[in-house]
Amino acid sequence: MNAAPLVLLMMGSDTDLPIMQEAADILRMFEVPYEMRIASAHRSPARTMTLASEASGRGVKIIIAGAGMAAHLAGVVASKTILPVIGVPMPGGALNGVDALYATVQMPGGIPVATMAIGKAGAKNAALFAIQILALSKPHLAELLLHYRADMDKELEQKDIALQTR
Numbered sequence: 794m795n796a797a798p799l800v801l802l803m804m805g806s807d808t809d810l811p812i813m814q815e816a817a818d819i820l821r822m823f824e825v826p827y828e829m830r831i832a833s834a835h836r837s838p839a840r841t842m843t844l845a846s847e848a849s850g851r852g853v854k855i856i857i858a859g860a861g862m863a864a865h866l867a868g869v870v871a872s873k874t875i876l877p878v879i880g881v882p883m884p885g886g887a888l889n890g891v892d893a894l895y896a897t898v899q900m901p902g903g904i905p906v907a908t909m910a911i912g913k914a915g916a917k918n919a920a921l922f923a924i925q926i927l928a929l930s931k932p933h934l935a936e937l938l939l940h941y942r943a944d945m946d947k948e949l950e951q952k953d954i955a956l957q958t959r
């Protein structure tokens with residue numbers, strides 16, 4: 794996207810991209826400008842901290858951070874900014890995302906991370922949650938969110954009708 798990003802989507806590895814793409818797809822659908830970056834709390838700590846600490850000055854309003862295994866990305870990012878940080882635990886590894894969930898959600902008091910579900914549902918909800926925050930000051934996004942929910946309702950109703958007539 795060309796406009797200045799309102800949402801910064803960070804991920805610990807390029808292997809997280811297929812999951813984090815879910816978040817990008819939602820942001821694109823709502824025409825919210827975003828930027829996607831690969832930066833790791835462990836493998837590239839200095840660059841991660843620079844991205845986090847410079848985000849607000851670049852006009853970013855919300856950061857979404859997805860990472861797997863001993864997932865410290867969202868917490869480290871949150872420690873370097875007062876922007877809201879939404880964490881997405883990645884599946885995979887020996888514990889299939891439960892490790893990342895605990896690492897992301899169990900923040901010590903003082904540095905919050907809004908943690909979503911493991912995997913694709915979490916990435917999708919992270920983007921929707923970011924849009925809900927933006928919608929507090931952007932009424933057109935509130936409108937779009939209401940349409941999105943109405944469409945979901947309609948789609949499910951159609952599936953129910955199809956089930957009854959099977």
Ligand code: RP5
Nearest residue numbers: 805806808809860861862883
């Ligand atoms: C984390 O380690 C990444 O977020 C990724 O989910 C996990 C494994 O990374 P790769 O070894 O696949 O690059 O830092």
